[in-house]
Amino acid sequence: MPIRKANLKDVESVVLLWKEFMRENNSFKSxxxxxxDQFNNDASNLFRKFVINNIKSKNSVVLVAEEKSKIVGFIQAQIKDNLKVYKVKKIGHISDLFVKRNYRKRNMSSVLKNFAFKWFKSKKIKYVSLQTEIRNKLAHKIYEKWGFFEHNLTLYKKL
Structure with missing residues (x-):
């Protein structure tokens, strides 16, 4: 299962995986x-631009996992400015991490995470954040196993 940096030729494969990720993610939402969280009609194009920007930027990385030359998983990681009131100035952020269902339970997400963490460390990043659906208990369990801890809870109200 090779892991490598994504290139512009990989963008469409990553977008297709993201669509699958979002369909699955919606199953956890009330x-x-x-x-x-309804997507607008341009969501795929906006995500495509996001991936392209992440591939091109020195402050982000897109990694893909391959099986028999087919992309079956990906992770996107960025370096973001923290709020100026805090001592920690830069935070790593994992915006997307997805492995196709048929390729899970092979440690692929852990390997993608390890590559992203190595990249963050090379950029002198000390803390990494991510977000997950509150009802996705399996993801919570995996992230806690990786050493993540809860920090915020976002609440919404319709007016």
Whole structure:
């Protein structure tokens, strides 16, 4: 299972995986959350631009996992400015991590995470954040095993 940096030729494969990721992710969302998190008609194009920017930027990395020359997983990681009131000035952020269902339980997400962490460390990043659906207990368990801890809870109210 080779892991490598994505290039511009990989963008469409990553977008297709993201669509699968979002369909699966929606299964964890309540009806109320789905009302807030509805994608607009241009979501795929916007995500495509996001991936391209992440591939080109020195402050982000897109890594892909391959099986028989087919991309079956990906991770996107960025370096973000922290709020100026805090001592920690830069935070690593994992915006996307997904492995196709048929390729899970092979440690692929851990390997992708390890490559991203190595990249963060090369950039002198000390802390990494990510977000996950509150009802996705399996993801929570994996992230806690990796050493992540809870920090914020975002609440919404319809007016």
């Amino acid at each position: 009806k109320e959350v789905l009302k807030v």
